[in-house]
Amino acid sequence: MSAEEAPEYPLEGVVSWNMNTTCNYRCTYCTQRFLDDRTRWAKDLPAFIAAFARLPGDWEIKLSGGEPFLHPRFLDLVGALAAQGRRVSVVTNLSAKEDVLLRYAALTAARPGVLSASLHLEYADPDAFREKLLRVAAAHAGRTCVTCVATRANLPRLAALREAFAPLSFKVQPEKQDRDVIDYGQDEQDALLALGGHNGTGALAPTYEGRMCWAGARYLIVDDRGDAWRCYPARRARTERLGNLLDGTFRPRFAPEPCRYSYCNCTIPRERGMVLPSPLPHRSA
Numbered sequence: 001m002s003a004e005e006a007p008e009y010p011l012e013g014v015v016s017w018n019m020n021t022t023c024n025y026r027c028t029y030c031t032q033r034f035l036d037d038r039t040r041w042a043k044d045l046p047a048f049i050a051a052f053a054r055l056p057g058d059w060e061i062k063l064s065g066g067e068p069f070l071h072p073r074f075l076d077l078v079g080a081l082a083a084q085g086r087r088v089s090v091v092t093n094l095s096a097k098e099d100v101l102l103r104y105a106a107l108t109a110a111r112p113g114v115l116s117a118s119l120h121l122e123y124a125d126p127d128a129f130r131e132k133l134l135r136v137a138a139a140h141a142g143r144t145c146v147t148c149v150a151t152r153a154n155l156p157r158l159a160a161l162r163e164a165f166a167p168l169s170f171k172v173q174p175e176k177q178d179r180d181v182i183d184y185g186q187d188e189q190d191a192l193l194a195l196g197g198h199n200g201t202g203a204l205a206p207t208y209e210g211r212m213c214w215a216g217a218r219y220l221i222v223d224d225r226g227d228a229w230r231c232y233p234a235r236r237a238r239t240e241r242l243g244n245l246l247d248g249t250f251r252p253r254f255a256p257e258p259c260r261y262s263y264c265n266c267t268i269p270r271e272r273g274m275v276l277p278s279p280l281p282h283r284s285a
């Protein structure tokens with residue numbers, strides 16, 4: 001691949017921080033349900049805040065879990081990151097009390113990120129979820145979007161739900177079991193593609209294998225213990241670990257490198273231009 005095909009340097013990097021494994025739901029499709037310990041949460045917040053401050057250049061911190069609002073000092077953390085000048089985003093199941101969600105919106109108002117609300121139909125009533133989300137979105141200065149996993153049970157409902165949530169962006173995520181997209185039938189695949197495919201990529205299992213990607217340099221996955229990885233597929237494969245943010249072993253990349261993975265389920269590198277849209281055929285689900 002020629003150097004011209006490498007995307008431009010992304011001015012704002014993004015950390016996806018899985019800050020806790022705890023969650024108040026137990027979704028049947030949860031990719032974390034096989035974790036040995038679903039009670040972990042990042043304990044030494046000052047050390048994390050200092051580590052994020054040491055990252056080179058400008059960064060957005062995207063908080064996720066588990067359910068990040070369950071972290072016992074979640075709002076303190078959000079306030080500290082905002083005071084540091086970081087853009088803060090969150091992925092949440094929206095089960096937190098509304099006054100807490102509104103406080104989050106206020107704390108991030110100066111430099112808001114994305115509020116990504118995951119609609120889990122095994123737990124949440126979509127009408128109540130929508131009403132609550134619209135109230136929070138009205139107070140949130142950044143973008144608000146909705147995601148929903150397209151289980152076989154959910155799939156027939158998703159087109160109507162997408163309409164009901166308009167004008168909010170409503171993205172679907174194919175269900176994964178054992179780390180791979182489930183074996184959808186042709187009609188189900190067609191329905192999923194009509195809904196935009198995985199997070200609006202137009203594919204069920206997008207691939208950028210071989211293309212230059214800034215993940216590892218301007219995109220990081222960090223867990224509740226500070227372990228850092230190039231991206232979610234890297235963490236899943238236990239490759240391209242970048243050390244630990246808290247113990248002095250963290251070594252980020254400084255340039256884009258070829259993608260090694262046949263299935264990319266990371267939305268941010270694609271949406272932020274860290275990897276160029278693939279001319280390669282999408283991997284079939």
Ligand code: SF4
Nearest residue numbers: 023025026027030066
């Ligand atoms: S809300 Fe998210 S983290 Fe919690 S069980 Fe469901 S999929 Fe897993």
Ligand code: SF4
Nearest residue numbers: 208213215231259264
């Ligand atoms: S899997 Fe996705 S995020 Fe990871 S290196 Fe490949 S394109 Fe980048």
